[in-house]
Amino acid sequence: RxxxxxxxxxxxxxxxxxxxxxxxxxxxxxxxxxxxxxxxxxxxxxxxxxxxxxxxxxxxDGQICLETELFYRGIRPAINVGLSVSRVGSAAQLKAMKQVCGSLKLELAQYREVAAFAQFGSDLDAATQALLNRGARLTEVMKQPQYSPLPIEKQIIVIHAAVKGFGDRMPLDRISQYERAILSSIAPELLQSILEK
Incomplete structure (x- = not known):
């Protein structure tokens, strides 16, 4: 041959x-x-x-690209959102997840791009600082401890809070505590209604 x-x-x-x-x-x-x-x-x-x-x-029908650099920076699962795609896309998602994740991938990609350049410059305008601040918190929210899956309805609550900026003033090292506090205050009926929509 x-x-x-x-x-x-x-x-x-x-x-x-x-x-x-x-x-x-x-x-x-x-x-x-x-x-x-x-x-x-x-x-x-x-x-x-x-x-x-x-x-x-x-x-x-798609791929999940893992990146060594992200893993060593403590971002686990170390998924490169820019290279990971699904041909099924949002058709496989719950309606509520589609709504809260609309801008998530774009915001994370912008954050990674700006963070790479921000390490070389010291004078950053307010918009860039806000983007870095939000991106760091979104990244922290996306981290998942090993063997600790989060039910989809709870993922939706946490991602919604992060995307809407509710944790923007929270110190990075307290984001996981903030997540737990949010989830403990949610009524079970709300979680059930998310699944039904």
Missing amino acids: PPGREAFPGDVFYLHSRLLERAAKRSDQTGAGSLTALPVIETQAGDVSAYIPTNVISIT
Whole structure:
């Protein structure tokens, strides 16, 4: 077989798609149908434009890109929101989550961009300071302790409070306490109504 891009065999895309799209065929006794695999790809120096990552990205319905730098800065899960996408998108979200997350991804991306430049300059205008302040708090809210999933209705409450700026004056090291205080003051009926909408 003649070599293709980056000296891989020319039919490697076909092989990948066949492997991922029909990773298993279930018997009639177990419900029939096929299962799709969840591939994990390690990039070289974070390069998602290499052949194997682009192959897998084009086959799958989205990707979650993890970043070592974010992990070492204590942001866990270390998800790069700029590179992570879902072809299903907001169609899989609850209506309430769609409403509160409308500007979240954009605000986090702007924060990361401005934070990278802010470390070189000392004189920042009020708007930039506010963006850095809000972004730091949004990032803190998105951190999740290991083995501590938060139910979707509680996520919606916490994200809504963060996006609306209710925690902007709270010290960063007290954001998790602030989250717990908010959640402890919410009536169970409200949490249930969020799920029903």
